[in-house]
Amino acid sequence: MAANTGILRRPLAPVGIWAWMTTVDHKRIAVLYGVTAFFFFLLGGMEALVMRVQLASAESTLVSAATFNAMFTMHGTTMVFMVVMPAGAAFFNFLVPLMIGARDVAFPRLNAFSYWLFLFGALFMNFSFFMNAFPDIGWFGYAPLTSNEFTISNATDYWVLGLLVMGVGTTAAGFNFVVTILNMRAPGMTLMRMPVFVWMTLIVAFLIIFAFPPLTIALAFLTFDRFFDTNFFVDIGAGSDPLLWQHLFWIFGHPEVYILILPAMGIVSDVLPTFTRKPLFGYSMIVFAGVVIAFLGFGVWAHHMFTTGLGPWANAAFSATTMAIAVPTGVKIFNWLATLYGGSITFKTPMLFALGFISMFMLGGLSGIMHAVTAVDSQQQDTYFIVAHFHYVLFGGAIFGINSGIYYWFPKITGKMLSEPLGKVHFWLMLIGFNLTFMPMHILGVIGMPRRIYTYAEDMGFEFLNQIVSAGAFIIALSVIIFIINVVRSVRQGEPAGDNPWEAATLEWSISSPPHHYNFAVVPTVRSQYPLWDENANVVLPPALPAHDEPVMPDPSYWPIVVAFSITMVAGGLIIWQGHAIAGLTVIASMGLLGMRAIYGWVLEPMEDEAHVSVHH
């Protein structure tokens, strides 16, 4: 039996661009996710700066209202779907197998497939820029703005299809991590011995597989509305109701905010013990609070719709659930504070970012509880107060947490240390810039500046605070430049990290930095929550295996990227179809066939190439 299921040879060389395109190694996929997310972070940041320059002075004419709409839409969509989510995925990928003592995820090729769908979907959506059809409907794409009547260009088509493509990849990743965490743990790694980060990943994976279906269906309805003239959201005369979109979107949307924040919570929960030199306070409480958040997260969506006239009963009920969800969140914060209490704290950069996370996220949570009250929210809805709130949770929370994780695990990923002085400059600049940018927005909101306006009159009294905000934004940009310098410097000439530079306690620190492609020379047996701190449960692994003893790992495969490509091109074919029916159908049919062929190639291809296996047996 030939092991080759395609026309091309299976690429087995470990280096070169082809190796990266066909890799199924979770560590490499993690790096791909991370680098891509950072690229989109710069892009989304640029879009933000355009907005901030425009708003820095009253009655500015730098960009048109239409451009401004496109900027906030793509800024929001990019930051949520192309930055914070994939950054989370980067950490899941790198850390979960290492933390649970596994050699890879459960479905390595599916894992690669998820990444490529994410990348292609994101590129697809941004490609609209070059077609002069940049989406401009807001990141939550409310009906009826998305209808054919109100979006005449293809802008909304790129948005809805791009999200669908990315969503398929994300859902697949959700399954992958549920199965990995439940089935691939090393002996002795019971659920309650898993690092909190792994727990949060498990919860996020469940959130993904339950929250993405409503979004996918809503997007599918919208696709039908736009391409085949159905009437799900558009035509009130035909009996449809634009509020249906809001319900479906927010049933997804609120769990989504926990998909964004829980990874950061996990990161911080693992960073704190290392730099306080004591175990996390209330481990099981933190885990349990995460589970409760996940359940409640599905019952609060209508707090995004308080002002749509749902009626007093619905408003009261959703107010109550929203306040309730703050309780488990508060529980976590108290546990983190209790971890700090009495610890011997060292203020290394990862720790600084973790502390930044706790304090900034708490401020965001506090403003969140404020608009949990319907009456208050009717004042704040659609003002800059809301913008302040979700930036404190998303930037102050998620981005600070992610930065903490980057500084903490960079040595493990690359084998090099990042510079501490530069890291500290990065942190302080970012903290100051962040607060200059977003703190005044609270006031702006309260004095009545609406969100999503492209300019304001001089006598409204908004100008001074807006100038501070814009200045803050550039300080954040500066801090990001310092970060880039730090990374480049470190990759070139950073100090070697050694296996465990922070003297941390979890399994990933027991192996070399960077890890071998097979991770663990022998699969460890775990007897403690903190295996490297626990004298009598310590894990000591042989450093490396001689080549002929290396475990057989799944070989690279080009099928995932081919399937992902064909799916994205089918979406492209739909757009072409609107202008040129024949050309569009040709693309759809040929790409559909390619996709089918590739799926069979993938299913029939054995995990390990024959050429490889025979070396070992």
Place this chain on the structure above:
Amino acid sequence: MWAFLGSDVLFFGTLIATHLVYRGQSVSGPTENILDIPITSISTFVLLMSSLAMVLALSGLQRGKMGEARFWLAATALLGSVFIGFQMYEFAEFANEGLTPRTNLFGSTFLIMTGFHGTHVAIGILWLWSLFFATFNGKIHQGNSLEVEIAGLYWHFVDIVWIVIFGVVYLVGAYGAEEHVEEAGHAAAAIFGIG
């Protein structure tokens, strides 16, 4: 697989919920009175029988009786195809009577929901034939009957979803149970401010 099915429940849940919320909101064109209960009862029965065939296929394989396994695998796939045939006939009839996805809300929600289900069945059929042929080149055998078991799980799931659709959409749609369902539906819709 269980995780996948759990997630798929949400897919169908959203579709069926949308259909129910929009029930009675169509302003023109044919709606539920167009449904043909006798014909659909037959196709529902066919699909149920295919689940039985699936059980027999798995049991054959587990006992190492390859002939039986092949026969019942093929039978499952064929019964599934008959079901799809019925559905295509139904859609064609509807189109004749002037109901397409763009006619009205009933058309949109009903056809996309059942179409999504039909796609699931079609994928299942492809999967079953792939397993069928894999029994000949030795890729599927008694030792890895789990492969067939998983396909079976999927098949039964798709079958159950159909029972729900048949009950909630066809039977309730055609015969009513009106007062109760409608009331509950409107109460729910009122709470969420829809309709």
